Amino acid sequence: MDFDPLTPRFYARPMTDKSLSDDIAERVRASFAQQAAMQSIGASIVRLAAGEVELTMPYRAELTQQHGFLHAGIVTTLADSACGYAALSLMPLGSDVLSVEFKVNLLRPAAGQRFRAVGSVLKSGRTLMVTRGDVWATQDDQEVLIATMLATMIRK
Amino acid sequence: MDFDPLTPRFYARPMTDKSLSDDIAERVRASFAQQAAMQSIGASIVRLAAGEVELTMPYRAELTQQHGFLHAGIVTTLADSACGYAALSLMPLGSDVLSVEFKVNLLRPAAGQRFRAVGSVLKSGRTLMVTRGDVWATQDDQEVLIATMLATMIRK
């Protein structure tokens, strides 16, 4: 079975090229800076666009499960913030974002030197935003998709 | 907010061009024909490929919820079968497929003359397959994404 749906060939989709206004980008960065959990796991912002946010974090031995892979909950932490800020990037100034719920499928062991999460808005409503988050692990210059999230965010 | 993540520009992704062997295609068609629920909702197969199955069904007034839109459970029925057969298309002959679980986000009212579900395999394992299903409604020649599913299938 040489079908591999995890290659970019099958999975990638065009990224939005719509840039954020300066004040909205600043708001996202300010909120991210206040998430102490992001600093504790070593996460940083790679890219901000309208409806799409990319975060990255290194492997950390102190955040692992029993086999030395990143704990599924930590993978979720990164994906949830990526999805939340993707949603916030489309909300009017003065809004805040909260996670209503999410579902995560763990596709492969979270093994690698770095992890990268991309959150994208699938449906932007006035109150609710539906987002998708994908997490890749980089191991020896190869990237594999390790988890995918489907999340609902609410504007407050 | 003119960002529209639901346009093909943002949502579409390359479809697999890998065709199915005749015996596997036949097995999928035979199993589909045995799903009485598919006939009851008027569903038919549009396209079979390795790891990807597309189904369609018409609007039916007798399958609606209180506003005359297709019931979320019927949308789910179509998406679940698309995902299940996408999974089965990658399994060795003699296998059968069962749904372990799924999560569905209802993005827009299921209003339209026709509905189209595409199920794709995200991760193909020996026992479990993780699939994604998207459902579009066609209304006056316009297609909109109305639901997205993330589902786990098991080989039996």
Next chain:
Amino acid sequence: MDFDPLTPRFYARPMTDKSLSDDIAERVRASFAQQAAMQSIGASIVRLAAGEVELTMPYRAELTQQHGFLHAGIVTTLADSACGYAALSLMPLGSDVLSVEFKVNLLRPAAGQRFRAVGSVLKSGRTLMVTRGDVWATQDDQEVLIATMLATMIRK
């Protein structure tokens, strides 16, 4: 492994005894009567209480999957309506309810003569309601839990 978490001993929880006001009960019944899908699958209301709704439906050969079990999407249809009306039962008059999203785990084959879904509100908010739905199959006077749903509903 004689542990059986599916027995009432482990799974049952006290049902609410709070009855609905007449006008709210009437609203729920009126909305249910408008769901053509409920009639098509043969569903009826067993019990209405504040935050809890019980529905039932018979086995129907025309709603099955490839093994003759009720299709997972039909099980979902019943559970979704039970959850939606449990949510509506706690909303002020003039409200309507829509499903935002749900996740369903299929625990056992949907085999039996009858099916029973209980939807309960876990968290009642002003805009969103989080609900749980459980579906049992009755086979030869024995009931087994066949599916469990976790769903988010929105007030419109």
Next chain:
Amino acid sequence: MDFDPLTPRFYARPMTDKSLSDDIAERVRASFAQQAAMQSIGASIVRLAAGEVELTMPYRAELTQQHGFLHAGIVTTLADSACGYAALSLMPLGSDVLSVEFKVNLLRPAAGQRFRAVGSVLKSGRTLMVTRGDVWATQDDQEVLIATMLATMIRK
């Protein structure tokens, strides 16, 4: 609307009283001790039973989101381990457990001095186990349910 589904009256269910054999309890404790993430978030085991595991952790300012509440991903980390070990407690010796997928609804802000997660097995299969996880926050001697998880675990 004085209905409160979060009180023990509505939510509690009988806990299993089936104790674990010593070797299985030891295996769960050993695996838990190897989850570095559990130590990093300050989690510990409160109770082990057949099909049910209870974990606790204190509030930690370094694990919060932008409002100073525990990050949804950290709540998930605790719930996921509780569910995983509940599943492992029913598996034969020599097994290991991995999370296939989970869905979490965040019901209330994760505010409090302590957090408590209970993972329970809803369906115990040979390969897959379906579990439910609930997380409570304790604030000023009051406990409120803040999150609920529905998770699928696999035996390896």
